Amino acid sequence: MKKKTSLSEEDQALFRQLMTGTRKIKQDTIVHRPQRKKITEVAPKRLLQEQVDNSHYFSDEFQPLLNTEGSTKYVRPGRQPISS
Template sequence: MSSKNPLDKEDLDLFRTLMGDTRRIKQDTVLHPLVKKIERALPQKRLISEQVDNSHYFSDEYQPLLAVEGAVRYTRADVNPYEVKKLRRGDYTPEICLDLHGLTQQQAKKELGAMIAACRRERLFCASVMHGHGKHILKQQIPLWLAQHPYVMAFHQAPKMFGGNAAILMLIEVDELITPLL
């Protein structure tokens, strides 16, 4: 009811007399509680082993063939090239972000490996890696590392709203059948 047309006392009394013999209806529908994701703390050993397992893919000697002109981009051979275009346009929103500002190359490798493992474990499809501008060391190395990882489907320089040329958006291959092991 709008406050612009308040009921006068006569209308309110009439409503109460008409509704006087009614009773409240009992709720008879079953409401199922929302299924909450059970947060389980993973053992520290498992987290470290995942980090190491996923960072061993990154080699400093291997130089994958990436696009020379334009923004940094990559598509795995079995992935539709249209996915990179979607990344460029910002159709995918990153579900997780990793900030590598101030880290060394070795630290960045470990964190990148841990993030890819976390994406697979939590079934996160799109991720953002903030490498910053700085001396361009991480900006040059991260695309080379990501192109080597078997679970990275595609990546592209992030659109302005997600960090521009100081970040990379990537798509991670997520297996729907993976269940977390404890």
């Protein structure tokens, strides 16, 4: 496709003559990223809840749901284990 210009040859030559020695303007727009809040401290309520949860799971009261029939298997129910 050819570019269509509405300028005459004389005007184009004058423009080129005037633009010799010029350079492109460096992009001077600076985009700042939004500042993120620094999380330095865990909220006291959350910290307390985590301590309560941890004390339960690591205590003698916690009873995990384990298979009581035979040994522990890492196979979906209904699948045969791969023997080597």
